[in-house]
Amino acid sequence: MSTRIPIVEGLPELPATDVLDALRAAFSELAGDKAAQPPQTVTLLPGGGDVIAYQAATSDAYGVKVSPYLPQADGRAVVTAWTLLVSTRTGRPLLLCDAGALTVQRTAATSALAVDELARPGAAALAVIGSGPLARAHLRYARVVRDFTSVRMYSPSLTTAAAPEGVSVTGSAEDAVAGADVVLLCTSAAEPVIDAAGLRPGTVVTSISTNAPRAHEIAPAALASLDVYGDYRPTVTATAGEMVIAAERGLWSAGHLRGDLPELLAGTCPPPGGDRPVFFRSVGLGIEDLAVARLLLDRS
Structure with missing residues (x-):
């Protein structure tokens, strides 16, 4: 039967x-x-x-x-x-x-888990780069893990009238990330959209994957100036565009990944040092x- x-x-x-x-x-x-x-x-x-x-x-x-x-x-x-x-x-x-x-929900929730593990307890200023379904889902989940009192969003097509409730629209990505405690990159870009290395120490940046070949939302050269984490060590270092490119150019290696989500949750990897920006990269997992x-x- x-x-x-x-x-x-x-x-x-x-x-x-x-x-x-x-x-x-x-x-x-x-x-x-x-x-x-x-x-x-x-x-x-x-x-x-x-x-x-x-x-x-x-x-x-x-x-x-x-x-x-x-x-x-x-x-x-x-x-x-x-x-x-x-x-x-x-x-x-x-x-x-x-x-x-x-996929939209699990991607956003994974980024939020990383924010919960990596961001300062008192993180209050959030920046979201992008305004599509993924960006709005990221905003929803990030608000669960931290009580953000300031949220700025940038997308070339976003207007104030179309912004989510409680969100300020900025005229550039640079304006959105200035002074932010957490930055969520939610674009389909294949090239860098912000200067991650220029952010304040302790600022957490999350980045997701797209279908574009070797896609990356930050410059591969910036990895050497960041505390770098990923969703899962064996896959992110072999797949994430900026990590692959940086390794090929001798700018960074997989051995410099400080930890992944399983290790963060188990307490088996070092937390951020606090003296550099923090970068979390996800590529999507079964x-x-x-x-x-x-x-x-x-x-x-």
């Missing part, structure tokens, strides 16, 4: 605290060797395009997100993402969900997709 698999299209509203707790638990499982996180794989498609697969496993579930990038004749591309959750006890599929919105998919399954 067949069992109907729950299919979730879109992402139901999930409390930010629940998503953060789910990710914190998943990264802690990874730190305790109770989860597996293989590198992402890219399959090049005949005729162009590719499919990226993000996998992960815990003691009771395996998850894989497949994200096709399909160029079209009109110059645009179809980009989708689907996450499948499978029981590692029965081998049966448990959930299939449209992972587009899921363990994040798995964590949110398990949360969706609990509510389906």
Whole structure:
């Protein structure tokens, strides 16, 4: 007899605290060797395009997100993402969900976890570079982990009327980050958007990944002047554009990464020294997709 698999299209509203707790638990499982996180794989498609697969496993579930990038004749591309959750006890599929919105939420929540671990307890000034769905999700999650009293946002197309509540719009990225305690980079840029090395000591900068080849939101040369952390040591140093470029040019090496999220949560890596800006880079992990998919399954 067949069992109907729950299919979730879109992402139901999930409390930010629940998503953060789910990710914190998943990264802690990874730190305790109770989860597996293989590198992402890219399959090049005949005729162009590719499919990226993000996998992960815990003691009771395996998850894989497949994200096709399909160029079209009109110059645009179809980009989708689907996450499948499978029981590692029965081998049966448990959930299939449209992972587009899921990816936005897990990416923002991962950045917020890093802010919670790396930013000063009294961090009050926040800057957000970007104004799209990822930027707004980052703002939502960052406000959960710190009580920001000043929030500035910059995007070339952003107007004051379209800004989120309680956010001041600036005329440049430089104006947005001036004096900030935390800077969230949420762009699709393939080149630097701020001077990270020029920020105040202790300022935390988070950066996310995009589909652009070797994409980077800060200059590779800046890494040598920063306390650098990542989402997961084995994958971020091999994938993040600025880290790859800096290593190729002899400006920085993977051995200088101070820690990753599993290590930060387990207390097995050094905290920021306080004398330099802090940089956190995420490239996206299957363990994040798995964590949110398990949360969706609990509510389906």
